[in-house]
Amino acid sequence: MTQRLPRTVEGFIIAVTLAAAILVVVLAPSIDTDQFPELLLFSMMIALAAMFPIPHARGGYITTAGILQYALIARHEPGAALIVVWFSFTIGSAISRGWVPWKIVSTGARLAISVVLASLVFRLLGGNALDYTVGSLIVPLIVAVLVQQASNNLLVAFYFSQLRRTPLIATWAQDMKDLTFSNLLSVPTAALLVILSSRISPLVLLMYLVALPLQRRVHQLLSQKTRIYAQAIDSLVLAIDANFPQGRGHSRRVADLAVAISREMRLSDSTTDSIELAALIHDVGLIGLDEVGLDTLTDQDMVRLRKHPDIGAAMMRELPNRSVVQIVRHHHERFDGTGYPDGLKGRRIPIGARIVGLAEVFDSLRAGGLSNEPALSSSESIERITAEAGKAFDPRVVEAFLAVWKQGLALEQEVEEGDLNPAQAPGSVTS
Amino acid sequence: MTREGHYARTMALVGGVLLVGLSALIVPTILDIRILVFLALAIWASWVRITYEPASRHTLSPVLVFASCLIIRGLAPAFVAAFAALIGALVFARRSWPEALSEMAEETLPALAMVIVFGQIRPTSEQVPVRVVAFLPALCSYFLVRVALAATRARVNLGVRLASFLDAAGWQMLANLGGFGIEAIILAFLASTGGLGYLGPVLIVAALVEFYYPYRLLSEQEHTLLTSLTMIAQAIDAKDPYTAEHSRNVSNIAVRLARAMGLNESEVRKIRVAALMHDIGKIGVRGSIIRKPGKLDPQEGHAMRQHPVISAEIMRPVEFLGEAAEIVRHHHEHIDGSGYPDGLRNGQIPLGSRVVLAADAFDALTTDRPYRKGRSKSEALEVIAAHAGTQFDVAVVEALKAIVHVL
Numbered sequence: 001m002t003q004r005l006p007r008t009v010e011g012f013i014i015a016v017t018l019a020a021a022i023l024v025v026v027l028a029p030s031i032d033t034d035q036f037p038e039l040l041l042f043s044m045m046i047a048l049a050a051m052f053p054i055p056h057a058r059g060g061y062i063t064t065a066g067i068l069q070y071a072l073i074a075r076h077e078p079g080a081a082l083i084v085v086w087f088s089f090t091i092g093s094a095i096s097r098g099w100v101p102w103k104i105v106s107t108g109a110r111l112a113i114s115v116v117l118a119s120l121v122f123r124l125l126g127g128n129a130l131d132y133t134v135g136s137l138i139v140p141l142i143v144a145v146l147v148q149q150a151s152n153n154l155l156v157a158f159y160f161s162q163l164r165r166t167p168l169i170a171t172w173a174q175d176m177k178d179l180t181f182s183n184l185l186s187v188p189t190a191a192l193l194v195i196l197s198s199r200i201s202p203l204v205l206l207m208y209l210v211a212l213p214l215q216r217r218v219h220q221l222l223s224q225k226t227r228i229y230a231q232a233i234d235s236l237v238l239a240i241d242a243n244f245p246q247g248r249g250h251s252r253r254v255a256d257l258a259v260a261i262s263r264e265m266r267l268s269d270s271t272t273d274s275i276e277l278a279a280l281i282h283d284v285g286l287i288g289l290d291e292v293g294l295d296t297l298t299d300q301d302m303v304r305l306r307k308h309p310d311i312g313a314a315m316m317r318e319l320p321n322r323s324v325v326q327i328v329r330h331h332h333e334r335f336d337g338t339g340y341p342d343g344l345k346g347r348r349i350p351i352g353a354r355i356v357g358l359a360e361v362f363d364s365l366r367a368g369g370l371s372n373e374p375a376l377s378s379s380e381s382i383e384r385i386t387a388e389a390g391k392a393f394d395p396r397v398v399e400a401f402l403a404v405w406k407q408g409l410a411l412e413q414e415v416e417e418g419d420l421n422p423a424q425a426p427g428s429v430t431s
Numbered sequence: 432m433t434r435e436g437h438y439a440r441t442m443a444l445v446g447g448v449l450l451v452g453l454s455a456l457i458v459p460t461i462l463d464i465r466i467l468v469f470l471a472l473a474i475w476a477s478w479v480r481i482t483y484e485p486a487s488r489h490t491l492s493p494v495l496v497f498a499s500c501l502i503i504r505g506l507a508p509a510f511v512a513a514f515a516a517l518i519g520a521l522v523f524a525r526r527s528w529p530e531a532l533s534e535m536a537e538e539t540l541p542a543l544a545m546v547i548v549f550g551q552i553r554p555t556s557e558q559v560p561v562r563v564v565a566f567l568p569a570l571c572s573y574f575l576v577r578v579a580l581a582a583t584r585a586r587v588n589l590g591v592r593l594a595s596f597l598d599a600a601g602w603q604m605l606a607n608l609g610g611f612g613i614e615a616i617i618l619a620f621l622a623s624t625g626g627l628g629y630l631g632p633v634l635i636v637a638a639l640v641e642f643y644y645p646y647r648l649l650s651e652q653e654h655t656l657l658t659s660l661t662m663i664a665q666a667i668d669a670k671d672p673y674t675a676e677h678s679r680n681v682s683n684i685a686v687r688l689a690r691a692m693g694l695n696e697s698e699v700r701k702i703r704v705a706a707l708m709h710d711i712g713k714i715g716v717r718g719s720i721i722r723k724p725g726k727l728d729p730q731e732g733h734a735m736r737q738h739p740v741i742s743a744e745i746m747r748p749v750e751f752l753g754e755a756a757e758i759v760r761h762h763h764e765h766i767d768g769s770g771y772p773d774g775l776r777n778g779q780i781p782l783g784s785r786v787v788l789a790a791d792a793f794d795a796l797t798t799d800r801p802y803r804k805g806r807s808k809s810e811a812l813e814v815i816a817a818h819a820g821t822q823f824d825v826a827v828v829e830a831l832k833a834i835v836h837v838l
Contacts, residue, residue, distance in 0.1 A: 132627050188637035195621070195631065211642070218645045225652045228751040232656070235752075236663050239745045240714050277659075284666045287714070315666045320655050 008162045013106040016155065020086060020109035023116055027079025038202040039080055042072050043088040045208050050092025052212060054219045062219075064212060065089070066183060068205075069115055070190035073144050074129040074137065075197065078119040086112035110155045118148035129194050137194065142187055149183050150176065237280045240287065247367055255279035257359040257404070258352075264400040267351065271323070275352040278327035282356055285312025285328075306332075310341045327352040331360060334392040346394075354394045358385065358401055361392075438587040439533055446532030449513055449539050457510045466507050468629055469499045472636045473511045477519025479643045481607065482650040483600035485591050485696065487581040489538075490519055491636075491643055493573075493608060496542050497615030498632070500549055500569060501562050502623055512542035537584070541576040548572040563616055570612050574605055590690045590834065599696035614639060656751075657703075664707045667714050677794060682706040684790035684838060691830040692786070702783045704751075705758035709787055712741030736771045739763050758783035762791065765822045785824040789815060789831055792823070793838070808835055 005013075031039075049065035072081050090108040097104075127140030157172035196204040234252070242248040258279040262272040285308035313329035330344060330353035337345035339357075349357075365381040376384070382405065389398040457466070476491035492515040500508040516538035520531035549569035556562070578601050585591040585600075614635065621631030664678035685706035689699045716734050727735060743760035746752035761784035764770035766777055770788075796811035806814070812835050819828040 132630060134630065138630075185641050188634045189641060192634045192638050195627070195634070196617075199621075199624070215642070215645070218649060222645055222649050222652065225649065225656070228749075229652065229656045229659075232749050232751050233659060233663075235745060235749045236660075236711065239711065240663070240667070242715075281663075281666075284663075287666050287669060311669075312666075315669060316662050318658055319662055320651070320658060 006162060009159065012159060012162060013102055016113065017106050017109045020082070020112050023082055023113070024079070024086075027077070027082060027116070029079075030077055031080045031083070032077070035076065035080060038197075039076065039084050041202055041205050042068060042076075043084050043091075045205050046072075046085065046088035047092035047095075048208070049212065050089050051096040052216060053096075054216050055223050062182075064186075064208075064215060065092075067186045067190045067193065068208070069111075069148070070141060070145055070187065071193040071197070071205075073115060073119045073122055073148070074127060074141055074190070074194045076119075078116045078123075081119045082112045082116045085115045111152060114148045114152035114155070117151050118144040121147045130198055132195050132198075137191055138187070141191055141194075142184065145183055145187055145190075146180070149179060153179070233277065233280060241283065250363055250367060251280050251283065253363050254282065254356065254359045257362065257401075258355050260404040260408075261355050261359065261397060261400045262352075264404050265351075265355075265396065271352065274321055274323045275327065275355055277321070278324045278331070278352055279356045279359060281312070281316060281324075282328055282331050282360060283308065283312065284315055285309060306340050323350065323352060326350050327356055329353075331356045333357065335394050336391050338392070349394075354397050358393050358397050361385065362401070438584060439529065442533035442536045442584075443529040444532075445540070446517075446534075446536035449509075449536060450517065450532065453506065453510050453513050453539070456506055463503070463507075465503050466499070466510065468632070469495050469503070469507070470511050470514055472632055473515035474518050476636055476640065477515045478523050479640055479647045480519075480524060480650065481643065481646045482654070483604055484653070484700070485585050485589055485596065485599060487585065487600045487604060488650075489577075489604065489608065490516070491611070491639055492516065492519065492538070494611045494615050494618065494639060495632075495636070496538075496545075497566075497570065497573075497612055498618040498622070500542075500545055501566055501615065501619035506546060509539055509542040509546055513539040537577075537580050540580060541573040544576040545569045545573040562619075566616075574608055577608065578605060590687055590837070591696075592690070592693060595690075595693070595695050657707075660704065660707050664711065667711055670713065674798070677798070678707050678710060680794045680798075681709065681787065681790045684793055685786050687834050687838065688786050688790060688827060688830050689783075691834045692826065694782075698783070701755045701758060702786055705755035705762070705783055706787050706790060708746060708752060708755065709742060709759050709762050709791065710738065711745055712738035712743070715741055736763075740772050755783070757781055758787060760784075762787040764788070766824055767821045769822075780824075782824075785827050789823050789827045793831065808838060 046065050046068050049063050049068060053063045069081075069085060072084060076084075086108045089111055090104055093104050093107070122140045122144040125140040125143055126136060127144070128136045131137065153175040154172055157166075157168050157175060160166045160171060161168040193205065237251050238248070241251040255276050259272055259276050262275045267275075286305075309329050309332050313325050316325050316328055319325055327350055329341070330339075330349050333339035333342065333344045333349045333353060334357070335346060335349070335354065337343050339349075362381055362385055365376045365384060366378060367375055382402070385393065385398060385401065389395045473492040473495035476495055479491040480488055481490070482488040492512065495515070496508045496512045499511050513535055516535040517531055520526040520534045521528070526534065546569075549565060552565040552568065578597075581604065582591075582593055582596045582601065585596045586593065591599075618632055618635045621627055621635065622629070661679055661682075664682075665675065668674045668677045682703055686699055686703050689702045694702070716738055723731070739760050739762055743756040746756040746759060758781050761770075761773065761775060761780050764773065764775045764780045764784060765788075766780070766785070768774050768776035792815055793811055796814055797805045797808060799805045812831065815823055815831065816828055819825050
């Protein structure tokens with residue numbers, strides 16, 4: 001790394017590493033030498049888990065090392081847990097991700113500190129790995145997992161707040177929200193590992209050698225399929241929407257904007273996924289309307305045009321994700337109830353439909369779209385949208401949209417790449 | 432009535448009989464709290480459904496069925512299997528009653544076989560290790576019946592041969608069920624060696640649900656993908672109201688044809704995608720040309736003849752669709768070289784394209800058009816047979832003859 005880190009970040013890294021080192025000195029003498037074989041086994045498994053992170057379908061990696069760490073917390077003294085985690089994580093990630101000493105050593109130290117805290121809390125709550133009841137194993141383990149996660153995330157959030165000036169508390173809260181559920185889901189597995197290794201033999205940890213490749217394989221398949229699926233839909237949509245009045249790429253642009261707004265509003269990942277798919281196919285009901293030159297729309301064509309959300313929803317009726325169908329059906333509803341097909345008002349319109357509705361109007365304004373008006377500039381389009389807050393559009397969605405737009409502008413200035421070319425608006429749908 | 436209907440009805444009937452019979456038999460022992468706990472856990476486990484192409488599935492509940500065979504005497508495994516399958520199918524998978532009953536039969540008959548074999552061996556001790564020895568043959572009989580039923584269903588409903596069923600789904604299903612057997616032994620061990628109460632089984636089910644959850648996602652993914660492609664294909668079909676379900680029908684016919692010809696499942700999959708997508712190139716062709724009843728003028732004809740090329744070009748760059756692009760490009764080639772776009776003959780035409788051509792023609796002949804009524808199936812078959820060797824591949828036409836009664 002050639003770039004020099006900010007001074008506070010350097011200080012933080014040194015502080016974390018030093019703190020962990022001091023804990024080693026203080027806690028190490030209490031380790032029972034009889035435990036060495038089992039600790040070695042734990043180290044090997046954690047190192048393996050760190051070496052083979054599992055690619056996640058939404059991007060990034062998950063590691064299954066958490067389960068092993070929780071079992072370790074329950075079965076061993078804080079000092080032993082500290083050394084095992086620090087050592088094995090450092091070895092594991094050094095082997096798989098290359099040797100960046102300061103980064104890997106301090107990351108391991110950070111994990112180790114949070115494991116020590118969790119281990120202390122487990123003991124404080126009367127946790128006992130040999131007494132398998134809810135009160136003495138499960139409850140302390142759950143609290144320990146929460147403590148481990150909270151302290152680890154806090155340190156991570158602090159690190160990024162210094163490095164990239166992200167807000168400390170907000171980042172921390174978001175991470176907690178994103179990760180707590182999945183971490184708690186691994187408690188039963190960890191508790192089982194604890195029980196089985198006390199009951200049978202610590203060698204049950206070797207089951208990990210079977211489970212890890214299986215999990216990796218299924219997750220790899222899953223992310224591969226997700227990617228292929230997205231590609232297939234994308235290219236089909238691209239082929240289809242070349243025939244729509246707003247021109248090639250309209251659906252993709254609407255989808256990108258809608259996803260950004262949805263993220264800005266902190267909607268769940270699954271909602272965002274539905275919004276993306278729905279935005280891609282929102283105009284599918286327009287297929288078949290291809291003969292009409294748009295400057296010569298007859299009344300009959302207008303009726304047909306107003307029916308397109310309905311037709312689209314009917315075409316897509318069998319999609320397993322019902323909310324996608326709902327969004328397609330309601331993307332022309334307006335916040336004040338003046339839209340179609342059902343004249344829904346306010347919050348009765350699905351949130352996805354409110355978002356896609358705004359994104360689609362914005363892109364159509366810039367591209368010329370269905371009306372006979374010429375394409376507007378970005379700033380004119382934004383003015384139009386803002387003026388409709390509380391009327392056609394949900395004020396909260398408008399707010400999120402403006403925030404997204406500002407971020408987009410900031411980003412563009414950064415990369416100095418202003419390709420905002422609105423698509424050509426063809427006079428007739430078929431070119 | 433098709434064979435499909437017979438199979439579904441038979442299995443639903445068997446399911447109904449089992450439901451009544453088991454309910455009556457289990458009443459005297461219903462106060463056994465263990466049975467109820469295992470049933471509750473099995474219902475929880477049935478939330479994770481793993482599906483296989485072609486047309487097979489199981490849930491996680493066999494783990495509890497196996498474990499109850501090890502721990503509880505008598506009919507308990509069959510009872511747990513039956514009610515977990517029924518409730519899981521009705522509640523989690525939203526199946527209709529007849530479908531749920533037939534699923535229930537497919538889960539319960541293997542469990543009954545297991546109970547019977549286990550009863551014949553009569554383990555002399557209540558110790559889990561001793562029972563495990565008797566359990567292994569019982570487990571094998573479960574596997575046998577289970578896979579036999581799934582294979583029968585695939586054979587009767589879809590015309591899949593045993594060998595290609597085993598290749599595509601059977602072995603994988605057996606491997607997973609084998610894993611369940613090991614997990615059940617661990618569960619039974621934890622449940623019976625005292626001290627833990629029901630905490631052990633509850634933890635195991637929670638851990639298994641967590642472990643197998645990605646498998647469920649993967650199964651759903653597959654289904655979502657195919658449905659989405661179908662929906663997109665139908666959206667394009669909608670340019671012509673007379674062909675609204677055309678792509679889906681062609682795909683169903685082509686898949687049946689391919690299976691009747693004994694093609695392996697990966698080839699069948701390609702043909703399925705190709706048949707679904709074969710007309711997407713029409714998106715760029717004006718609706719007035721597509722709907723035109725009479726002869727097309729040369730320019731219109733050219734536009735129309737371009738659609739296989741356009742379809743293939745749209746598909747080619749996409750990883751999953753690309754492998755079917757070749758089939759799509761040539762789905763209007765004729766055996767005697769009179770087709771388009773490339774005028775290929777005989778063996779030069781990919782087998783998949785020859786299958787799609789016949790399926791496409793069969794569906795077109797049997798559906799109504801603005802200018803004529805659709806022909807009956809046997810008439811359509813005659814028309815196609817008359818062109819065997821000139822337009823259509825003789826082997827494909829033979830296969831069509833063999834399956835025409837189930838279309």
